Amino acid sequence: MNTFEPPIFELSGPGKCGVNLPTVDVPLAELPQELLRTDDLAGFPELSETEVTRHFTRISQRNFCIDTGMYPLGSCTMKYNPKVHEAAARLPGFAALHPLTDPAHAQGALWIMEQLQSMLAEISGFDAVSLQPAAGAQGEFTGILVFRAYHHAQGDPERVEVLCPDSAHGTNPATAAMVGMRVVEVKTDHNGNVDLDDLQSKLGPRTAGLMLTNPNTLGLFDEHVQQVAELVHGAGGLMYGDGANFNAILGIVRPGDVGFDFMHYNLHKTFTTPHGGGGPGCGAVGCKTFLEDYLPGPRVCHVIDSDKFELFTPPHSIGRLKAFHGNFGMIIRAWVYIRTLGAAGLREVSENAVLNANYLRVKLQDLYPVAYDRTCMHEVVLKGQLRDAPAAKTLDIAKRLIDYGFHPPTVYFPISVPEAIMIEPTETESKRNMDAFIVAMRQIVAEAVEDITILKQAPTTAPLRRLDEVGAARKPILKYDPVKFQELRRSHAAATSDEQPERPTY
């Protein structure tokens, strides 16, 4: 590590140049006057190539990523993305394929799409799949639009209520509200399942459907899922499955077999297409035959009695969700993942994801109370309420983990659990890594008991100390302003010490 840290952003100097353009060898054309810039290029950075390269390389090294360490961010399924996927997605026949290519000349790509549609349908117990949506939340949006279209077609437009258990992912109620539905919250019972009495009292002729995350955000499989589905269907509603946690039940339970009518898959979680940082995702959706005609297009079908594939849009499609054919690069990666592992391999993924989460639960529950004392699925929710150090908060524990070289787990979510710490190790973490994480978590408790300031001041070894997270969310600075940036930097430097303590050892 360099001890001398050059300034992060202000490297610009007048006259510096990072490009070396060849001399013009074509006739110069006159630009019309109105297209010419009249003001100066003031404030535009002037840099050499070396400086630009070092700047971006340096800040990239400050990123925490799944390729550098354990990232147990519950609910987000930050698992390792095999590099063979990247090689496949970069094959020129895929990467350079123009989206407007005549389907007759893109049969290989359509074949991949058709196979992925069929494999996802098979894995989940659904009849039809659309690969259009770009994210889980967009898949949810698709599903509720489909529910609405279906109810309208049935002459039931008054069905405008979407039930969401309080253990649902936040995107579920947000989605329902965005579609213009009324969100009705359903309680969780003492075992972490949907409270059936509360559910019953909220069903009625206005029920459009229920959105169930299963396993839910408590990391628990709803033990009454079939009863929930029967109750919802009995009231004329539809069952939406939030399949973002599908990685816990691959090859074990098919959501289509236990009462769900529609579901989204997060290919960027369960099927290891990379995600985070707002990059491209794929929130493919699957449904039962009776909803198939409403799916977004284009979808791909195999032309009967031929070896050809073609694109089509279902007859009552709710419309497009995404330009062209969805995020095609994600489709390739997920296809490679499923084909590499096969059916038995996918089941093993889930078995190991569940085993790993339970291993952490058992090794930590004497120091960190578990939210629900039962076998968990792919993630475990603990509470940062330490018996011998009541002043310690979940936030302190999370920040101290950074000093130990781990990305913090998801914290304060689900909101129904006070001081929640939601840990999802995923199946790609080795026992050795998990043991290191356990040691760090246990050592943090010892530190909290011995000297709480160690936790309160954390992180001390990260490039930046504690950030103003509320300010960042409420008053985001979305545009680079050199003057404001320097002011912020100075005030930040004043608030934090210059010393870089050593990483704790363990």
Ligand SMILES: *Cc1c(COP(=O)(O)O)cnc(C)c1O
């Ligand atoms: C991640 C997640 C979502 C949202 O998926 P995005 O792809 O981030 O939009 C929805 N539900 C659950 C349970 C999730 O974990």
